[in-house]
Amino acid sequence: MALQALCGLVSALPAPLPAVAEPLWQAARDAETEMDHDHQNARITKFAKDHQYIADSMQNDPDLHALWMNGVAAVADSWQAERSATDTVSDETADASSKVVPGPIKAIAASTVHLLFETPEAFAWERAQASAMSVAQALKIGDLEYAGPLPVRWRHHSLPREEGVVLKLTAAIPDAPPPEGSDGYPVIVFPNAFSLTVFMFSFKQHEWATKGFIGVSYLSRGWYEAGGYPDMGGPLDMDDASAVIDMVEAHASEWGADPSALAFAGLSYSAGLAVLAAAHDARIKAVASLCGWGNLTNVVDPQGAPNRFYIEGIKLLADIGASRLPAEQIELLDISIHHARSREDWNRDAPRLMSYVDQRSIERFPKKLCRRGTPVFLALNADDGLLTSDAGLQTRQFLHGAGCRVFTMVDEGEHAFSAFPNLMIPSTMLTAFPVNEWLIKGMGYRQPLWQRTFDFFDTFLRGAHGRFEEEAPIQFQLRSSKTGVGMYFAEPTYLGFEEWPPRRSVVTPTAFAMTDSGGLIGSVEGVAHRQRAPGLCDTSIAFGTASGINPGVPILGTVLKTTGGVQSRTFLDKVNRTAAAIYRTPPLERGATICGLPNASLSVLPSRAGRPPHSPGDPPESLPRFQVHTVLFDIEEDGNSAKLLTSGVRNVWMPGVAGLNGGWAGPGTELTVGMHALCVEVPAGHAIGLGVDLFNVYYTPASTDPALRLGLSCDARSRLALPVVNSGDGAPQTHTLL
Known part of the structure; x- marks a missing residue:
């Protein structure tokens, strides 16, 4: 022993x-x-x-x-x-x-x-996992304190695939006969997340097994001792997922499992695998995607602006995470980040990149997933810079329109921030420390994500009738206007919506017109606009890498905001007005709640300093490339300190020629920059601000030409659109999911 x-x-x-x-x-x-x-x-x-x-x-x-x-x-x-x-x-x-x-x-x-x-063929590290979980159960550590009454046994298996790939499976099984009259215990399968091991779901497997579910996690190809390369949700991963289901069916009698009540769940990378697997294999009856992707294009190239910070991070994690991406994937990622994108380059490389990401995007397979009415649970993080909340809500709309039953939850925080703390370090493990209350508040352990995920499976795999069915299908965490340690997570409250976008009686799309004096005036509806000829610009900004607008620090900035109340701020008197434009409303007489997807539509004309302006007869591709970065602010009562609410980045590589997401028809048409989702209160006395500049350090810019200029017109096409929650009768009420 x-x-x-x-x-x-x-x-x-x-x-x-x-x-x-x-x-x-x-x-x-x-x-x-x-x-x-x-x-x-x-x-x-x-x-x-x-x-x-x-x-x-x-x-x-x-x-x-x-x-x-x-x-x-x-x-x-x-x-x-x-x-x-x-x-x-x-x-x-x-x-x-x-x-x-x-x-x-x-x-x-x-x-x-x-x-x-208990399992002679188990590896030593697998036995160590089982041992650790048995100790956790005996001591009622963390979430296991709230576990059910059933004892748990563990099984470990190796699943050989082709060319030396061997998937590793570990199963937590209720160590008791299934309930009388049932066909067995429902099964939830968890693939591992990017760079993480088969152990990452151990606490949830064990906890849920005590409540009558069989939790099976597996180490997918390309990670650690599984061998091979990560397939990023491609056909090899789909075949592997089906093979895992085959193994569950083969052991159904031994485990007391009901293969007809089988679901997949994943986090981040594995969330993408889970939803794609559900589309490819009809044996999957429900799926939970926690901070996953829908359209992979939105990961590598959102709005035509390659996600340089996060894609380089993916490559780094693969290098240090006991795996390496194959040469083809590295080449395609480099194409998306660094490519010069001339017409010739794009025509040569884009089809290969598009084919790769299209094959791994759930939006290619909606009928397979949704014609069966498969229930789908999507969990998003509002500040997610990798798998963004705006893209996630688009996926929700896509699946809903295709016939899936989609349930959506949007929490505050960076990528997977609402899922990781309670997954990796159970909350009640902290209760022995004097600072436990600070830790629990600050680290977000009171997030209800995992309980809601469990309730989803309880509803659709076992037919349980409870709180999940009584709540609105879209739950959006309301960001508090208060500051301080853990304020975003201390008492999380949500707005519930029955449909998305919400009815106009619940959320009114409110558009603010931009003026040449830097103002944002009322709603566009009913506002008399000065009609300007296309191309006649009221403001011109120059390219610069230091405009004075703070875009926030990825990951760290969000962690500091949500755990310590440290806000990313821009001080408007420090903004370089030659490189950025600032628009603002007057101070709000009443507070406003903004919940949804803001966007800025701009009438723009790019040019180069010292060169003749663009003429109507010139070809669109003669216009210079450019990047537009928009930031939504909450401007405090001093009129100078502006908190970052959300932002968006869009590239135009070749006007008149659409790229992945970066096309623009040229002068005379509006350019819309979508921003990440948010649900936030702006207090009375504060103002709403919009900042525009031409560079965001975290996304590859279409041009770094110091001679680049961008004219911003104040005609009717330039406006800021905000989803403002109604405050009268029928408005959604804040509530807690805990």
Whole structure:
């Protein structure tokens, strides 16, 4: 036994450690007698073999290597002797052991021994996982404190694929017969997330198994010891997902599983795998995508602006995450980030890039997923810079229109921020610390995402009737206007919407006209606009990498905002007005709640300093390339300090020629820059501001030409559109999901 091995090595050390080891040894030996002796010889052999890898790592230290091997041999000899001895421990010995070893410790030792060796073919690290979870259950650590009454057993399997790829599966199974009258326990399958291991869902697997679900996680191709390359949701990943379902079906009788009630769930990378798998395999009856993607184009090239910061991060994570992306994927990512995008380059490379991302986008397969009425749960993060909330809401609309039953939850925070804390470090583990309240507030442990995900599966796999069906299908967390540690997560409140976009009686699209004096005036409806000829610009801004507008720091900025109340701010008196334009409303007489997708529509004309202006007869491609970065502000009462609310970036690479997302017809047409979703209160006395400049450091710009100029016209096409929540009758009420 691993526990006996540890105790044996400790007993060779000076006192007082042997005095501690002996009672644990006895407790482990007591537990060992409860095991089936028919398997002991196999376990002894397997133990020595599994621990050889540790010995191999000690080859450079002969003394340590010898000590370890001697300890392993001693344990194996001890087991063999016990195998030939009596099958039970005398009452006298058991009583003596109980006097020294507290009951809970003995129970933990027994469950540890049982789980470590219940599956002879399990790898050592897999047994360690099972052991850790058994200890967590015995101590009721974290979320397991709220777990159900069922005991849990673990099973580990290897699933060989082609060319040396071997998927690793670990299953948490209720260790009790399924309820009478049922067809078995429902099954939820979790692929691993990008650069993370098969263990990432262990707490949820175990917790949900105690409540009557079988949780199966698997290490997908390309990560760690699975072998191969990540397929990023391509056909190989889809075949693997179906093979995992085949294995579940093959073990259904042994596990007490009901394969007809099987779902997939994933986080980030694995969320994309989960939804795509549900489209490809009709055996998946429900799917939860937590911070996943819908259209992969929106990841690599949102609005024509390559997502340089996050794509370089993906490459880095792959390099350090026990995997490497294949050369084809690296080349395609580099094309999307760095390509010069001349007409010739684009015509050569775009079809290959488009084909790759299209094959891995759920929006290519809506009929497969939605003609069956598959329930889909989409969880998004409002400030997500990688898999953005605006793209996620577009996916929601796409699937809803195709016939899927879609339920959506939008939380505050960066990518996967509402899912990770309670997934990796369960909340009640912190209760022993004096600062637990600060930690729980600051780190967002009170987010209801996982409970709502569980309720989704409980509803659609077991037919449970509860709170999930009573709540609106779209839940949007309201960002508090207050500041301070953990204010965004201390008491999370939500607005519930029955449909998206919400009815005009609930959320009114409100458009503000831009003026040449830098104002945002009322609603466009009913406002008399001065009609200007196309191309007649009231303001011109120059390209610059330091306009004074703060775009926020990816990841870190959001973490500081949500955990510590530290806001990303722009001080308007420091903005370089040659490189940026600022528009603002007068101070609001009443507070406003903005919930949805803001956008700025601009009438623009690019040019180069020192060159003749564009003429109506000139070809569109003669216009210079440019990038537009828009920022929505909450301007405080001092009129100078402006909090970042949301932003958007759009590139125009070749006017008149559409790229992935960056086309623009040219002068005389509006250019719309979409911004990330938000749901925020702007207090009375504050103003709403819009900043426009030509550079965002986190997205590849279409041009870095210092001679670049962009004219902004104040004709009727230039406006800021905000989804303003009605405050009268019928307006959504704030509520909590906890």
